[in-house]
Amino acid sequence: MKPRVLIVGAGIAGCCAAIALARIGWAVTLIEKQSAWQFQSSGIFVYSNGLAQFRTLGVMDEMVAAGFQIADGRNVYLNADGSSFLETFYPARFEGDDQIPILGIRRADMYRVLSRHLSELGVEVRLGRTVDELHAQPARVDAQLSDGSRLVCDLLLGADGIRSRVRQLLWPDIEPRYSGFGVWRSVHRRPADLTDKIMMMAPGLRLGIMPISQRQLYLFGTVPEPAGAWFAREDWAALMRSRFAVFHGPAAQFLDELTVQSEVLYTAVEEVVMAGPWHHHRVLLIGDAAHASTPFMGQGGAMAVQDAVVLGCLLASGLPVDSALDRFSELRPPVCRFVQDVSRQVGVSGAQADALEHAKILHAMGSTAQQRVDDFYAQLERLGSHISTGNTP
Numbered sequence: 109m110k111p112r113v114l115i116v117g118a119g120i121a122g123c124c125a126a127i128a129l130a131r132i133g134w135a136v137t138l139i140e141k142q143s144a145w146q147f148q149s150s151g152i153f154v155y156s157n158g159l160a161q162f163r164t165l166g167v168m169d170e171m172v173a174a175g176f177q178i179a180d181g182r183n184v185y186l187n188a189d190g191s192s193f194l195e196t197f198y199p200a201r202f203e204g205d206d207q208i209p210i211l212g213i214r215r216a217d218m219y220r221v222l223s224r225h226l227s228e229l230g231v232e233v234r235l236g237r238t239v240d241e242l243h244a245q246p247a248r249v250d251a252q253l254s255d256g257s258r259l260v261c262d263l264l265l266g267a268d269g270i271r272s273r274v275r276q277l278l279w280p281d282i283e284p285r286y287s288g289f290g291v292w293r294s295v296h297r298r299p300a301d302l303t304d305k306i307m308m309m310a311p312g313l314r315l316g317i318m319p320i321s322q323r324q325l326y327l328f329g330t331v332p333e334p335a336g337a338w339f340a341r342e343d344w345a346a347l348m349r350s351r352f353a354v355f356h357g358p359a360a361q362f363l364d365e366l367t368v369q370s371e372v373l374y375t376a377v378e379e380v381v382m383a384g385p386w387h388h389h390r391v392l393l394i395g396d397a398a399h400a401s402t403p404f405m406g407q408g409g410a411m412a413v414q415d416a417v418v419l420g421c422l423l424a425s426g427l428p429v430d431s432a433l434d435r436f437s438e439l440r441p442p443v444c445r446f447v448q449d450v451s452r453q454v455g456v457s458g459a460q461a462d463a464l465e466h467a468k469i470l471h472a473m474g475s476t477a478q479q480r481v482d483d484f485y486a487q488l489e490r491l492g493s494h495i496s497t498g499n500t501p
């Protein structure tokens with residue numbers, strides 16, 4: 109009989125884990141609390157380390173077809189007035205010949221690709237369900253679902269994001285912590301000549317402009333906000349316009365066109381810092397449930413896919429399930445902690461509101477930024493290099 113896994117949460121981590129485990133012969137049930145597939149309409153950037161994992165999962169070509177490649181990995185830095193002061197290049201250094209350094213993609217398009225593979229692999233998806241109770245035993249998990257049904261499985265994955273119910277049930281002391289930043293995002297029509305990833309900088313503020321498809325781009329602005337700050341949804345467009353009004357150049361036309369009808373999202377950014385192990389008996393946390401990061405390195409999605417691929421490889425390698433989970437909890441926390449730490453530092457440096465200090469930071473970036481990008485990806489590669497992908501899902 110096939111081993112059975114129950115995956116709670118159909119985000120990037122849950123969908124990718126479902127694909128990885130279904131490919132290696134597990135019977136997969138995926139439950140999602142939303143009653144219909146709902147996609148946050150803004151985009152996501154996936155860097156080459158995440159794309160390598162998508163390739164391993166067999167979904168890469170469709171992702172590329174749906175998204176927008178920043179083919180040379182160029183990231184252009186602009187001052188608030190739109191003048192350029194720096195360019196950095198993200199590497200395409202992870203496995204494969206057809207490497208792409210950065211892919212921008214609408215989240216909805218990413219999920220469409222993943223859900224097509226879930227159907228093809230026969231993953232049972234149950235929407236509008238959550239888990240009410242869990243009994244984690246040494247060799248199985250007994251889960252009581254919100255629809256009144258009970259499911260006994262060999263493994264349960266908590267892939268239910270920052271406010272994970274699975275984590276609350278088994279690790280109630282771990283709480284998300286507020287990062288001090290709010291992020292404002294909006295979606296716009298992409299002018300044909302806007303093909304770079306752009307990062308605009310002003311004291312205390314950053315505003316990214318990122319192509320996510322042939323037709324669209326998104327704006328991504330970060331600003332320190334007090335804990336507990338709350339804004340009425342109907343005010344989001346006006347607030348986003350005013351928060352980032354200092355930016356001119358290419359940002360101005362997009363900020364000017366924001367109205368109450370625009371696709372605008374506000375998110376108070378939280379982190380989940382959990383030392384590990386991320387499993388208790390046969391219950392394992394993956395993705396943001398275990399290691400949500402601030403978004404400054406754009407790595408949360410890549411880390412979620414990598415969790416899925418690493419788990420699939422370990423289970424496919426013939427290790428007993430418990431040993432595979434132990435190994436997972438050795439391999440993944442150092443990588444995710446590294447990403448969280450670097451991302452936090454980048455956030456803090458961008459939050460410098462004093463104009464003189466801000467100018468010093470930009471000046472220093474001129475000689476250090478490319479090296480930092482290269483060092484970051486080299487370290488990610490080193491940290492991941494001992495993970496065998498010989499037994500790919």
Ligand SMILES: Cc1cc2nc3c(=O)[nH]c(=O)nc-3n(C[C@H](O)[C@H](O)[C@H](O)COP(=O)(O)OP(=O)(O)OC[C@H]3O[C@@H](n4cnc5c(N)ncnc54)[C@H](O)[C@@H]3O)c2cc1C
Nearest residue numbers: 117119120121141153238268269273395396406408409410
């Ligand atoms: C502003 C912002 C920008 C970002 N930009 C990028 C980027 O450019 N690149 C990048 O790689 N990463 C980025 N990230 C991070 C990335 O979005 C996350 O790391 C990633 O979505 C994590 O995926 P996940 O599946 O673990 O969690 P989620 O995406 O949160 O998915 C969790 C799923 O579980 C469901 N769920 C929740 N609770 C329950 C429950 N009790 N029962 C059942 N289902 C449940 C949810 O509805 C959801 O579908 C960004 C994050 C933020 C906040």
